[in-house]
Amino acid sequence: MVAQNIAFGIIAAITVAAALGMVTTRNIVHAALLLVAVLGGLAANYVLLTAEFIATTQVLVYIGAVMVLFLFGIMLTRAPIGRIPQMTGATWPVAALSALALGGITVYALIDRFGADSLATDNTVFRTADVSDSVFSQYIIPFEAVSVLLLAALIGAVVLARRD
């Protein structure tokens, strides 16, 4: 597992550096592009965890769709080249606190659930069919809940966009 650990170290360093750059840069398009790098780093880590389907979904949904829409929106409105003097909003302490809280809860939950468990070293790849089997049997209720949530968001968007 040495190679995987080295790869993880490199990917993690790039991801963290990109995340720090994203919140400190003074250019909004650079921030968006650094967020792309962060999401790409996460996808690479999913590959290391042999979760190929999740990694591909991450690239398709977050980088290929969500970030492209972000950039599209930013460029359609106002995206000057160069530094913007005032990029820090007035509510940044609240944002920092909630980010810390979310990070703390996630780390606590992960350590509490998995502790020192380690991944099986026999290089089994989770096949896509296994993923869909578990989604449509064991996790059917969360799956349906997410579907309803997305449907609600979709209808909300249509209602907001309609003029009449």
Add this chain to the structure above:
Amino acid sequence: MSAAADLTGALGLAYWAETAIKLGVALIVIPTAALMLGYLFLLKMMAFMQSRLGPTDVGPHGSLQLIADAVKFLQKEDIHPAAADRRVFRAAPVVVLASSFLLFVVLPTGPDAVVENLDTGIFYAMAVSSLSVLGVLMAGWASANKYALLGGLRAAGQLIAYELPLILAVMGVVIQADSLNLQEIVRAQAEGEIFGFGLIGNPFILTQFIGFLIFMIAAQAELTQTPFDMPVAETELVGGFHVEYTGFRFLLFFMAEVATAFAFSALATVMFLGGWWIPGFDFNAPILNVLGPVVMLAKILLVAFVIFWIRFTYPRLREDQLQKFAWKVLIPLSLANIVVTGIFKVVL
């Protein structure tokens, strides 16, 4: 694509040696593919369709013209606009080219001749092909040019709209083949039967003809080829997102465009035309590692011919027509295709 690559895997080479060979094959195959399509279709075929000769001087029938052009591009000065965001400006063509390079990773050309036989095959291809729009947006923004920015925005709007029918058209094939894996899709076609007649297998173009049409139209839009070339419309945007690019950076965009056309033709071949399998052969016959790439190349050139034929035949759509066509025609049609395919899958 890489018959050599996986045969070496069977020979039991070390991991690094295998990787080096795969990299080498990729570095040869992709520029060759781009050159071939560029020469055959962009230079010669377009010229003949317009009653011209095309290049004639460099090499036999002008066949080395593109190499001469590449040398010309490499000699040019590397110009950045003064107001441009230099780092993003430089990264943009690399992102676009990387997206089309990554597409070649999963293309199968024989039972063992594939760089990586990923379990998520076609899903992976759709994901990495969606990365190119990121590079286009970066190029449009970083050029500090209104035409470039407009081109980038048009490209983003168009690629978002046409990615949906593209993926939905693929869904029909995936349902019928029971797998996302490209090799399994080829196998499903090779072992399929048409009304109990299994000699030529069951190329999915027969059962998924609507899916094939939608895929080809959406691929044309993804490649920003005429009639969907609003992002680079010369007469309106003087070249769109790559208006400020010269020399080898422009060459990267050009290579990416043609190489992606090749890769999309290859995906259409694998999903709808039976891929590399030759009727009458055993699916795993080792000889197919040699014959497969040849058959595959012939089919790819056929599909690419259609793509370029449409490109040189039809005039450009208007921006609102383009969006209407995607959202009101292609997406409902592809959803209906999925429903019908699903019903047949359950019934049969």
